Amino acid sequence: xxxxxxxxxxxxxxxxxxxxGGGSGQGKxxxxxxxxxxxxxxxxxxxxxxxxxxxxxxxxxxxxxxxLFGLGGEPARIxxxxxxxxxxxxxxxxxxxxxxxxxxxxxRDVDRSRxxxxxxxxxxxxxxxxxxxxxxxxxxFDKFVLDPERDAIREEAAAQQARSEALVESFGExxxxxxxxxxxxxxxxxEYFSDGxxxxxxxxxxxxxxxxxISRSSAxxxxxxxxxxxxxxxxxxxxxxxxxxxxxxxxxxxxxxxLIEARTDTHLWSETYDRELDNIFAxxxxxxxxxxxxxxxxxxxxxxxxxxxxxxxxALGLQARYLGRQxxxxxxxxxxxxxxxxxxxxxxxTTAWADLAGGYTRLADQGxxxxxxxxxxxxxxxxxxxxxxxxxxxxxxxxxLIAVAYDRDLGAAAQHYRRALALEPGNVxxxxxxxxxxxxxxxxxxxxxxxxxxxxxxxxNPFANSNLGLSYLYAGRxxxxxxxxxxxxxxxxxxxxxxxxxxxALLMKGEFESAxxxxxxxxxxGWRLMGLVMAQFALGRExxxxxxxxELIEKYESDAAYNIAYVLAFRGExxxxxxxxxxxxxxxxxxxAEIASEPxxxxxxxxxxxxxxxxxxxxxxxxxxxxxxxxxxxx
Numbered sequence: 343x344x345x346x347x348x349x350x351x352x353x354x355x356x357x358x359x360x361x362x363g364g365g366s367g368q369g370k371x372x373x374x375x376x377x378x379x380x381x382x383x384x385x386x387x388x389x390x391x392x393x394x395x396x397x398x399x400x401x402x403x404x405x406x407x408x409x410l411f412g413l414g415g416e417p418a419r420i421x422x423x424x425x426x427x428x429x430x431x432x433x434x435x436x437x438x439x440x441x442x443x444x445x446x447x448x449x450r451d452v453d454r455s456r457x458x459x460x461x462x463x464x465x466x467x468x469x470x471x472x473x474x475x476x477x478x479x480x481x482x483f484d485k486f487v488l489d490p491e492r493d494a495i496r497e498e499a500a501a502q503q504a505r506s507e508a509l510v511e512s513f514g515e516x517x518x519x520x521x522x523x524x525x526x527x528x529x530x531x532x533e534y535f536s537d538g539x540x541x542x543x544x545x546x547x548x549x550x551x552x553x554x555x556i557s558r559s560s561a562x563x564x565x566x567x568x569x570x571x572x573x574x575x576x577x578x579x580x581x582x583x584x585x586x587x588x589x590x591x592x593x594x595x596x597x598x599x600x601l602i603e604a605r606t607d608t609h610l611w612s613e614t615y616d617r618e619l620d621n622i623f624a625x626x627x628x629x630x631x632x633x634x635x636x637x638x639x640x641x642x643x644x645x646x647x648x649x650x651x652x653x654x655x656x657a658l659g660l661q662a663r664y665l666g667r668q669x670x671x672x673x674x675x676x677x678x679x680x681x682x683x684x685x686x687x688x689x690x691x692t693t694a695w696a697d698l699a700g701g702y703t704r705l706a707d708q709g710x711x712x713x714x715x716x717x718x719x720x721x722x723x724x725x726x727x728x729x730x731x732x733x734x735x736x737x738x739x740x741x742x743l744i745a746v747a748y749d750r751d752l753g754a755a756a757q758h759y760r761r762a763l764a765l766e767p768g769n770v771x772x773x774x775x776x777x778x779x780x781x782x783x784x785x786x787x788x789x790x791x792x793x794x795x796x797x798x799x800x801x802x803n804p805f806a807n808s809n810l811g812l813s814y815l816y817a818g819r820x821x822x823x824x825x826x827x828x829x830x831x832x833x834x835x836x837x838x839x840x841x842x843x844x845x846x847a848l849l850m851k852g853e854f855e856s857a858x859x860x861x862x863x864x865x866x867x868g869w870r871l872m873g874l875v876m877a878q879f880a881l882g883r884e885x886x887x888x889x890x891x892x893e894l895i896e897k898y899e900s901d902a903a904y905n906i907a908y909v910l911a912f913r914g915e916x917x918x919x920x921x922x923x924x925x926x927x928x929x930x931x932x933x934x935a936e937i938a939s940e941p942x943x944x945x946x947x948x949x950x951x952x953x954x955x956x957x958x959x960x961x962x963x964x965x966x967x968x969x970x971x972x973x974x975x976x977x
Contacts (some may be wrong), residue, residue, distance in 0.1 A: 381437075388466040389436040390429070395473045397425040402477075516637055517580040519556040520544040522565045523597075524587040536588035537562070538660030539597065539626070542648065543584065546630045548768040549646040551976065552639050556580055557770035557800040575604030578801060582610075584633065593619040593653075599629050601636055610636050622656065623648040649731075652688035659684045659694045666701055671710050677701055695727035696736040703743065717748040738762035739772050742779070747932055752782055752960065756971035763973055770799045774809055776973055783966045784938040786817040788974065795975035804834035811843060816939040820847035842869035845877060850941065854880040868898050868905075875909045876942075887913070899925075904933030908942040916946050923955060937961055 381387050404421045438448060440462075520543050525536040541558050548555040556578050564574050571583050586599035600612035611632060615625045626648045634645050651659075662680035665673040678701045684694045699720040706716025721744055727737035742758035745751045759779050762772045773796045780789035793810035800806040811826030824847045827840045845860035854877060861873030871894040878887035895906060907922035926934055937943065938961045946952055956962040 384437055384440065385462055385466055386433060386436045388470065390433055392466055392470045392473060393429060393432050395470060395477060397429070399473060399477045400425065516552055516639060517554040517556075518547060518582040518584055518633065518637075519561045519574070519578045519580045520547065521574070521583060521585040522562045523585065523599075526587045526589040526596075527591065529590075532588075532590050534661045534664035535590050535657060537664055539588050539622070540586075541663075542660075543599075543626055543629060545769075546626060546646050546648060547584075547633060549766060550634065550639065551767060553633075553637070553768075554580070554799070555768055557803065557806075559770075559803040559805075560800045563802050570607070571602050572604055572607050580604060582633075582637065584629075590619075595619050595622060595625075597625055601633060619653045619657065622653060623650045649692070651691045652684075655684040655688035655691050655694070658687070659691060659697065662694070662701075663697055666697065666704070669704065669708075671708065674701060674704055674708070674710065678705070690730055692727045692731045692734045693736065695723050695730070696734055696740055699723035699727070699737070699740040699744075703740070703747070713748070717744055720744055733765055735762045735765035735769060735772060738765070739769075739775055742775060746779070746782065746935055750930075750935070750960070752779075752935075752966070753969050755779060756783070756969050760971060760973055767976055768799065770796050770803075770806070773799070773975070774806065777809060777813060779971060780973075781813055781816060781939050782935045783969060783971055784963070785971070786813060786939060788972075789813040790817060791974055802833055804830040804837050804840075807833065808837065808840060808843075811840075815843060815847055815850075816936075816941060818850070818941065820850045823847045836865050838866045839864070839869050841865070842873045845873045846942070849876060849880055868894070868902060871898070872902070872905050872909055876912045879913050900929060902931075902933075903929050904931040904937070908940055911943045911946045914945050916949050916951075919943075919946055920949075920951055920955065927959060934959060934961070938963070938966055 401422055404417070440448075520540055523536045523540040525533040527535070540562075544555060544558055544561065547553060548557075560578060564577075569577075571585075575581070575583055581604055583602045583604055584599065585602065586597060588598075589596040594616075595618070596614065596616050598612070598614045601610045602608065603610055613629075613632070615628070617625060627645075630647075631645050658680045662677040662684065665680070666677035668674075678698065681694050681698045681701060684691055685698070688694075702711075702716045702720035702723060705711045706713045706720070720740065724737045724740040724744065727734045728741075731737075738758045739762040742755045742762065745755035745758060756779060759772070759776050762769070763776050766772055773792055777789045777792035777796060780786070780792060790810070790813045793806075793813045796806045797803075797810055807826050808830040811823045811830065814820075814823035814826055824844050827837075827844045827847075830837045831840045841860050841864035845857045845864070848854075848857035848860060858874070858877035858881060861870060861877045864870040864873060871890050874890040875887050875894060878884075878890060891906075891909065894902070894909070898906070903922050903926040907919050907926055910922060911919040937959075938956065943952075953962060957965065
C-alpha cells in the first residue's frame with residue numbers, strides 16, 4: 343500500500359492546515375499551537391538557540407583573532423554571511439531529522455516508542471549552558487581586559503591627532519605650500535633651475551615663524567600629477583598655494599608667480615618678472631614680501647631676504663643640489679664638481695660650502711670614497727661655511743651629523759643641532775635630525791613631539807612618517823608605530839624597513855604569527871633575515887630561527903654587528919649578544935648611536951655587563967642626561 347503524499351515533510355503545513363479547520367480563527371490558533379509544540383518536541387528551538395549563541399561567540403573571536411594575522415574586516419564579514427546563510431539550513435535540518443540510537447533519521451520514519459528526543463533536548467540544554475558560559479567569559483574578558491587596552495590606544499591616538507590639529511590650527515589661515523614651478527624653458531634640462539627657484543622661495547618663507555610652510559618633499563610630490571589646487575591643499579592641509587613658472591634663456595629670466603586661496607580656488611595675486619639673472623635674488627625677496635603682505639602676517643622683525651651671491655655660481659649651486667638628490671654615484675660626483683666650480687666663482691657662497699659637506703658624507707656613506715677621507719672633507723667644508731656665516735643653519739646641521747655618525751660625540755652633535763634648530767625652526771630636515779638626536783639620548787617624549795611636528799610640516803613624506811614610527815616603537819607604543827609605518831608604506835609601497843618594524847611592533851604586542859607574516863613581506867634581505875630570526879624564535883621554531891641567523895651572519899657580519907647583537911639579545915643569548923656588541927664597536931657600527939633606547943636589548947638590561955658597556959661607549963643614562971639638548975617644536 344502506498345504512502346499518502348501528505349506524509350511527505352514538504353506537505354506537512356498544508357496537511358495540518360486542512361486538518362485543523364482551514365482559515366477559521368480557531369483553526370489558525372490550533373495550527374500555531376501545534377507548530378510551536380512540534381518545534382519544541384523536535385528540539386528546533388534548542389538547536390536554533392545553540393546555533394545563535396555559538397555564532398555570536400565565533401563572530402566575536404573572529405573579530406579579535408583575524409587582525410592578528412594581518413586580515414582586515416572582509417574575512418570577518420564573510421564569517422557573518424556564512425553563519426547567517428547557515429541558520430535557516432540548520433533550522434530545516436533540525437525539523438526534518440532526529441537523532442536516534444541508530445543515528446540520524448528522518449523524523450517521519452522514527453518510531454515514537456523508541457524516540458530519544460527528550461534526552462537529546464537535555465544534551466542540547468547542557469551544550470547551550472556551556473556555550474553561554476564561554477560567551478559570558480569572553481564578554482567579561484573583552485569588557486574588563488581588552489576594552490581598557492583599546493580605550494588607552496584610542497585615547498593616545500586621539501591625543502596625537504589633537505596635538506597635530508592644534509599645531510595646524512595654531513597657524514590659523516597662515517599656512518602655505520610652494521609647489522614646484524613649471525619649467526617653460528626651451529631646454530628641458532633647465533628644470534633644475536625652476537625647481538631650485540621654487541625651493542629657495544620655500545626656504546625663504548619657512549624662515550617666517552608665524553607661517554606654516556609645507557616642506558619641499560611633500561609640496562613637490564604633486565609635481566606632474568593631475569590634481570586641482572583645492573585637492574592638493576586639502577591633502578597638505580594648507581590654506582594657500584604659491585605656484586608659478588620659470589623661463590630661462592641665457593642670462594634672461596622670466597618668472598611668473600601667483601598666490602591662490604585654496605578654499606575658494608581664488609587667485610589673490612599674480613605677477614610676472616622679466617629680469618637679468620643677476621636680479622634673481624631681488625625677485626625672490628619681492629615675492630616673499632608680497633606673500634607676507636597678502637596673508638596679513640604680523641611678523642617680528644624684517645621679512646627674511648635672500649643672501650646675494652654671484653649669479654652664475656648660484657645657478658651652478660641649484661644644479662648641483664638637483665643632481666645630489668638623485669643619489670646615484672655619477673650624479674653625486676657631478677654635483678660635487680658643480681659645487682667646486684661654483685665656489686671658484688664665489689668663495690663666499692656659504693650654502694654651497696654646506697651642500698659640499700653633505701655631498702662628501704654621501705660619497706663616503708655609499709663607499710665611493712674612504713670614510714675617513716669623506717668625513718674629513720665634509721668637516722672642512724662645513725667649517726668653511728660657518729667661518730663665512732656663523733648663522734648658516736645647514737652647516738650646523740652637517741656638523742651635527744658628522745659628530746653623530748663619525749666622531750660619536752653626542753655632546754657636540756647636540757650643540758650643533760640645537761643651534762641649527764634655533765636658526766631655522768621651520769626646517770623640516772633639521773627637525774628630523776633633532777628627533778633622531780632625541781632618540782639617541784633616550785628622550786623619547788621629545789623625539790615624538792618633534793616627529794609629530796615634522797609630519798605636520800611634511801605630511802606626505804614616507805621618511806618623516808617612518809621616523810615618527812621609530813620613536814613610537816622605542817617608546818613602547820607599538821600600535822601607533824604600526825600606524826606610522828603603514829602610512830609610510832601607503833606613501834611609498836615597498837618602503838625599506840617598514841614591514842620589519844611593523845613586525846617588531848607586533849612582536850612587542852605578543853602577536854607572533856602576524857609578526858612573522860610581516861617580516862616575510864619585508865623587501866630588504868638584511869632586515870627580513872633579522873626579523874625572521876626573532877619571529878621564528880618567538881613561535882618556538884628554533885631550527886628555522888637558527889637557519890635564518892646563520893644566513894644573516896654569513897651575509898651581513900661586518901655590516902650588521904649591532905643588529906645581530908640585539909637579535910641575539912632577543913633570543914636570550916647574553917654572552918653572544920655582548921660578543922657581537924664588541925664587534926659592533928670594533929666595526930664602528932653607526933647603529934650604536936641608538937642603543938640606549940633600542941627595546942630589543944631588554945633581555946640583557948639586567949646583566950651586570952650592560953651598564954659598564956654603555957659607559958664605555960658614552961651611552962650610560964647619567965652620561966646622556968648630562969648632555970644639554972632640551973628642544974621642542976614651537977608652541
